[in-house]
Amino acid sequence: MSGGTMRAVVLDGPGPAEALVVRDRPIPVPLPGQVLIRVRAFGLNRSELHTRLGLAQGVTFPRVPGIEAVGEVADSPGGESRAGQKVATLMGGMGRVFDGGYAEYTCVPARQVIAFESELPWSVIGAIPEMLQTAHGSLTIGLDIRPGQSLLIRGGTSSVGMAAAILAKRRGLTVLASTRDEAKREALAAIGVDHVLIDDGDLATAVRRIVPHGVDAALELVGTPTLPDTLRATRIHGVVCFTGMLSNQWTVPDFYPIDYIPRGVRLTSYTGGAADLPGGVLQEFLQAVSDGTAMVPIGKVYTLDDIVQAHTDMEESRVSGKLVVTT
Numbered sequence: 646m647s648g649g650t651m652r653a654v655v656l657d658g659p660g661p662a663e664a665l666v667v668r669d670r671p672i673p674v675p676l677p678g679q680v681l682i683r684v685r686a687f688g689l690n691r692s693e694l695h696t697r698l699g700l701a702q703g704v705t706f707p708r709v710p711g712i713e714a715v716g717e718v719a720d721s722p723g724g725e726s727r728a729g730q731k732v733a734t735l736m737g738g739m740g741r742v743f744d745g746g747y748a749e750y751t752c753v754p755a756r757q758v759i760a761f762e763s764e765l766p767w768s769v770i771g772a773i774p775e776m777l778q779t780a781h782g783s784l785t786i787g788l789d790i791r792p793g794q795s796l797l798i799r800g801g802t803s804s805v806g807m808a809a810a811i812l813a814k815r816r817g818l819t820v821l822a823s824t825r826d827e828a829k830r831e832a833l834a835a836i837g838v839d840h841v842l843i844d845d846g847d848l849a850t851a852v853r854r855i856v857p858h859g860v861d862a863a864l865e866l867v868g869t870p871t872l873p874d875t876l877r878a879t880r881i882h883g884v885v886c887f888t889g890m891l892s893n894q895w896t897v898p899d900f901y902p903i904d905y906i907p908r909g910v911r912l913t914s915y916t917g918g919a920a921d922l923p924g925g926v927l928q929e930f931l932q933a934v935s936d937g938t939a940m941v942p943i944g945k946v947y948t949l950d951d952i953v954q955a956h957t958d959m960e961e962s963r964v965s966g967k968l969v970v971t972t
Contacts, residue, residue: 652972653748654952657707659699662956665710665747667949673744673752677723680758682732685716686771687746688804689959689968691891696740697956700893704741712739713775714746715767718758725755733759733774733927736918747952749972757919763931768946770931772804772967777930778922779888779915780808784816787886787915788862792817795856799848799875800866800891801838802829804967807942809864810838815939818862821855823848824965832965836942849877859883868892873905881909888915891962942966 649672654665675681693710695701713735718726726732737757739745744752763770783805784790796813798806801822810820814837822833823844833841842851848871852860859880865872866889879885897905906912933939944966947955951970958964 651749652949653709653744654711654949655707656697656710659697662697662953662960664697665952665956667952670709670748672750675720675722675752678725678755679722679752680718680726680732680734680755681720681750681752682714682716682734682758683719684714684746684749684751684972685767686969686971687711687714688772688775689955689970690775691889691959693740693747694956694960695890695893698893701741708740709744709746709748709751710740711746711748711751712736712741714739714751715770715774719750721755723755726758726760730760731762733761733770733922734919735774735778735922747949747970749949759919759922759924759927761924761928761931763935765931765935768969768971769934769941769943771969771971772941772943773930774922774927776804776808776967777927778917778919779805780812781926782917782921783864783886783888783915784809784812786917786921787888787913788864788884790816790818790862794861795819795821797848797852797860797863797875797878798822798866799844799863799871800889801833801841802826802965803866803889803891804942804944805889806864806866807833807836807966810836811939811942814838815933821852821860829965832942836940844871846871847874849874852878856880862886864888866891868894869897870894872897876905876907876910876912879907879910882911884911884913886913886915944968946971948972
């Protein structure tokens, strides 16, 4: 493998979608404790949009973006992974501190490699790791959901929102999910959402028409502009988990808790990495997709050469569900 070249998307510095350029680069050479992965597909994430816009912390340039990838082990000098093993990798500094998944090969620490077995197409598998990790972690660590509860997902047609709805329905919750676009209502109904709400900014009123005392749990994926209203939609002793920032706004100026948080409502947050996606959870979800008892909310599939269009579609929220690139 040493001495070969690969195609990779390179970002020399913050800029528009056109700043993402496909170039030939040397294939990385893994050291002991690292795994070289032949990337077959990767999902697009808002985190990478933040990197491109110059909003992310701790990023150095030039950089191959991408916080996740799936593919096969090409080399593992320390013996942590078997050559040819299908694997997923995510987070841990990918696409920020070191080069990430927007390439034909990526080299990552062995600790963030998750092995799996599946005959699903790479375009489907590539949509899953970060989306599943974030949705699973938000529901379990962030919200501690229980069967029979009601759950509000604000930002329901995002990939994480749709994955969370699928997981929540599989666990026996009643799911309310919001979208700002009437045309996307059908996409949420199709994955089993019980109540689709059009978000006009006052979602709390609409929620309490359905659940008068407020929902048991709420997943905030839009960001701080909608967080106060999401808190108002939640019952006393209910939990709101702040996970997403689709609005690109994630701070609260002049935060005064007593005025900001309704009495008795609990506000948590979630962020995680590969360690928060147990191999068993990934394997179980892949099997459920294969069996037809779960689905992957894929919005659109691109090739590496389509990366500018893919980022434009993500930035302008043109597509419901996960955007995936195959290499």
